[in-house]
Amino acid sequence: MIRQDLTRALWLRIGAAAGGTALVLAASAPAGADPANNTSAKLRKAVTSAGVMEHLQNLQGIADANGGTRASGTPGYAASRDYVVDRLEAAGYSPTVQEFDFPFYRELAAAQMDRVAPTPKPYTVGTDFASMTYSGSGEVTAPVTNVSLSIPQTNPAGTTVSGCADAEFAGFTPGNIALIQRGTCTFGEKALNAQEAGASAVVIMNEGQPGRTDVIAGTLGAPLVTIPVLGTSYANGVELSQPGTVLHVKTSTESAIRQTWNVLAETEKGNADNIVMAGAHLDSVVAGPGINDNGSGSGALLEVAEQFAKVAPKNKVRFGWWGAEELGLLGSEHYVADLVANDPEGLADIGLYLNFDMVGSPNYVRFVYDGDNSRFPVGPSAAEGPEGSGAIEDLFHDYFASQNLPSEETPFSGRSDYGPFIAEGIPAGGLFTGAEGVKTAQQAAVFGGQAGVAYDVCYHQACDTIANVNTKAIDENSDAMAHAVVTYAMSTAAVNGGKGRPASPPGQHVDGKPVGAGTTSGGGLHDDHDHDGGDLS
Template sequence: MSTARPSRRHGAIAATAAAALIAGATPAAMAASPNANNNTSKKLRQAVSAEGIMEHLRALDAIGKANGDTRASGTPGYDKSVDYVVQKLRAAGYSPTVQPFEFPYFADNAPAVLERVSPNPATLGTGTFTFSGSGDVTAAVQAVDINLEGSRASTSGCESTDFAGFKAGNIALIQRGTCAFGDKAVNAEAAGASAVIIFNQGNSPTREDLMIGTLGGPVTKLPVVGASFADGASLAAAGTVARVKTDTVSQMRTTYNVFAETKAGDPNNVVMTGAHLDSVAAGVGINDNGSGSATILEVAEQMAKVKPTNKVRFAWWGAEELGLLGSEHYVANLSEEEQKKIGLYLNFDMVGSPNYVRFVYDGDNSRYGEGQAAIGPEGSGAIEDMFHDYFASVGLASEETPFSGRSDYGPFIEVGIPSGGLFTGAEDVKNAKQAEIFGGEAGVAYDKCYHQACDDISNISVKGLDEMSDAVAHAILTYAFDSRTVNGRGEGRPVSPPGQHVDGTPVNTSGSSEGGGLHDHEHEPEA
């Protein structure tokens, strides 16, 4: 990298990077023969076309819309998405494997209702806790060891003894604090409560925010809803009667990861790449994350004839939207020996945002340090450098995004596997400097349909997808033949002509401290 942005591994990168990158963009529309051996960066980038990726995205869009307008794990839309990927991989000559795993499924079928029936009838702001049960309950409200003074953190509902004297059939009014929400709900159910209202702490700076969280799993059949501190305090008045209504599905279901790998290549130095295949329940998820899934599927198809130095393993993850469950299951079930065989992991989650920025994960934590992001394992900075250098070589700017651990690379970096990847932005808003550099519209979210029903086939920037997919193809093929810059192993031949290295430096657009939105799958507090 440039001297303006040194990397911990700069020396090793500089020594080998001339063989790693190619200058000059190649039109993605140039189709390659289906039997081509796309064993150079130029050939593979020519073969991996935006139209090929869009063909897959149109198929995923149709699958979702024919199956309840969702491709969420645990639904027919997801299962048929798995079938589609497997079919395409087999047709390309791979022998894909499907890994089933159990997971806690949750869907909120309708908005929650919280009403004060008496005294002073009113409809209060509320929301359903993830993994809440279903029910429509009207009953007396009984406070459980709450603290309305705001002088200390609440332990409300954390112990079974908190429910001493609780009248069975009442609605339990419980306060946030100290223990997990699921523990509070379980204790309330054991005490005979008919429903649970959890409201915010009085000593919190966000005390008037609506309190909504997760129970951590399907631990209770009771309807569980949230409330602000003020509304919770009003419900604590003696003689209050309330109505709580939820309509949910909360149960254990089976979902799947999909894998395919090249027949050739060193099985002791695996280059792994992945994207989550599932959507949220609210929509068909074409940018999030059909875009990443379709891109690596197109790369896999176009690499079918390649015989790499290092084995390449492609992965499509299930249940990412519920907390990286598919990738966590996979990594947790690898032996230590199998983990060590994975030389690096590349993650592609949202690479077609309509108001996009070319974000690269900050693998060496040069911009987002400790406390702002996870620490990338040794070698992650080299992956980041490779992406910035590639973009610079084709005349495109790139920017860093936090290595937050909140997409499917998270489980890999936790066990020390070097990781990296690309991202085009989620719910965060593009600033004026980014619009000047990357194009698009300032003051508008990178993806204004993030986690919404409108994330369908119309929610893709084909231009952005074309640019990002070329970088994806280049990265996978580069490391398929030579991973020395990352882990010192996998010595092979360069995939680009030597002498064409460009030393790329990411831009830093002040005012974009979050790097596109963290794609946060831990947005619901547990306690």
Template sequence: MRIPVSRRAGIAAATAALLLPLALAGPASADPDPALLARSISAPGVKQHLQKLQAIANANNGTRAAGTPGFAASRDYVAGQLKKAGYKVTVQPFEFPFYEEHSTATLQQIAPDARTYAPTPPDGSAVGEFATMTYSGSGDVTGTLQNVDLVLPPAPVPSSTSGCEPADFASFAPGNIALLQRGTCNFQVKAENAQAAGAAGAIIFNEGQPGRTETLQGTLSAPTVTIPVVGVGFTIGEDLASPAGTVVRIKTDTTSEIRTTQNVIADSKWGDPNKVVQLGAHLDSVLAGPGINDNGSGSAAILEVAETLGKIPTRNKLRFSFWSAEELGLLGSDHYVASLSPADAAKIKLYLNFDMVASPNYALKIYDGDDSDATGSPAGPAGSDEIEKLFEKYFNTLRQGHVGTDFDGRSDYGPFIAVGIPSGGLFTGAEGIKTPEEQALFGGTAGAAYDACYHQACDTIANINDKALALNTGAIVTAAVVYAFSGNLPGPDVRPAAAAARAKGAQVSGVQVAGGIAR
């Protein structure tokens, strides 16, 4: 297809970002010129990796989610490419709680009145009158609804202890369906107690205070419950609570189990092993789609950079990381960091994270290492500000606008920051809304999502902005080269104690979901 002149000009300008000599670091006389190395990166090479990831998803039910054949094929592809490029590749396994809802659930009141409630579909594209709890068991059950220690009307503050204690089920009739209320303990406790009491299923309704009335969409946090569990809003829950003798049917179709997945870690054979420059991107998609922007884009970009630099002797050791189960709560990177000894953690001098670098309605966002905007999340560990300045200088050299973005804990820099490793990276936006100021800087559409296909089936190869991909890949290779040859890496070396403290308290079984709805 012929590319319009205006679009060709935009792509040409973006590609120039990969070719522009940048005097961002003065290498020692014996070292290669970072600018010359940066010129060898291939924007079409990044796109070829994305096309391969799309083909993998196409061959595996449209997904590359952790614990699925699509992820396994993605893992094997990336590991194979890295081995060919000369890296020592480690495939690091860990267990995690896998969950998938295969078909739309059913919730019906059978008696005293007949009513069928509107479901929330498995892809979350709409919010119905009820939703299957993440890690719910599977089944089709009909039974009498039995209230369990409800607080009706609700107290003015969250105070319901419904189902939080086994004693709440002292008079529970096995085979009934438990009606529970959101409150002071997490959903997992409520569901496990109901199951232990012989409940055939459970309905958990929202508590009733302002902000706690809508359809309850929550997670049980671990695959230990085998009975169907759904959430509803307060009004439906209150209606079901009276009169006594209400009969309901719940049908769920899920897989909820512990599975094994893997991180892919690639170490260059070059460089000082006590000075590790680590780059990372998560390789897994959500179950709903192929995840080509989120996060095939970051994975493909660092893979191309790794291939470009694999044969070049560097002063510091380069490490490329492809995380799994990020979409379930940063599980892969968390497992990796928690598994590091304090001595090994201290060798990692900085971590660079790239998660969604080609959003279609993009903004060029640099992680705010120094909290210069004085709002939102705090600054990163000492040295993070230097990483931010490097990316700013790259874009400034191109006369390309950029904005800051907080370390808000939503991506794989989180575990590294927690042990004091200087961190930084790039991001082009997810479900957030583009501002008029960003439209002025980057074009696109203000008032619309950066990525309207975020976590959806339409996150395909067609969802990639080529200009954003080229600009960010140029920034990635520039940072990789600068830090690979730098004799003065960012940040003080004050991290062994932090790493030891984290390792001591870490749970590395992989059966936690960070950030899940607990109450």
């Protein structure tokens, strides 16, 4: 554990560097924090959209002062960490900062891939191919060598052995580009085997089975490969596999082991044997400031924490801001793994986990995680919600219904920070307002907004700025967050049988039901952030 010691003078310098954008710092506990905030109605009144937007303006200022990004491994993330710590301390908490190493990666320039022979053909990055996360850098023009490809695809999906064994590279001509197929072992293992055989670059094609034909945008898992590694579709792979193919490949990347941090703060009061956790990832992608993804979730959580500071909970409440989520849930995974290894009793003390990843999408839907798997059965795109998760889902649906606001469902896809918690059997739930998925006509009729347009058109892009946030979504979801936190702070009986007394309900109980407004994706994939580790299937 480490503690920050950033001075207020430094904050003023950061504000000046951001073109005069002043970062607003609390000198004392927030004005809305009231010892009587022990009920849902009072806490929701204290939690305001203006308070959340103040945090988002400050996070924008931090990004502006640090090259337009708040990604883990950059100065922008370190400044974001310090901002959260400063505000928590001003509110009366004693936050801790958990440091851990992680593999940093970014592209310094767009990758290139062009066929030189037998006939020239350019390929478009993002459409025809993509760089693998942790790809090395380089430029090469060389013949393509096929490595144990299955063309046409006749074997079951995931069983292609291409590139998984050293023997497959017997006779490989050093300097050639290796064309390898997805399946059996990880992308990282395939790329390392090719590099050791003398390949100057690697292209990994998809398989030809349903659901495994598109361009691969995967990860090598760690910065171990020094040559360019690209992913492409099955169809493009078939094209590149033809005899006499010569390919030009160019990548410019940066990979290194760096340090990043989680920020944690908890209430002094409350039952420490039944901890209510609420978390959001603090980092952005390298490409932009990440004000919706996930400044919105982390800023709203900070506003709730500030206003919760003087609540007297029956159960201890612990807030968490996670680092390196965008490179594979690394902060929350580190936190949970550390408990598993060093404090299993502490892990068992966590009664439930609430996750808030993107709660201000411009073309939003009020998505609630499908804790009971009633809408999204357990399968490749939906993990099983541990017992008690359905009760958390019901609480959010009921709350929204009490406010005459319809809500929808989104799956436990494993693609946000609830993943490590549900893997340990901890009940979980939370909110999500949509990412790159496209809003349906039915959803537009129920929730408003534009049909046929992504929930967040700036998802993972430089345009995810303060202008990309919907303040109405922020207002509705921050209130729902406050309601859930104070409700479970007083009693988790509905989730895990924990004792306590219920918080005052928002009104007469309403049995809220999701509307099921014409979607099967639950808000879009919310990108897998390369969580697959190279795909083992």
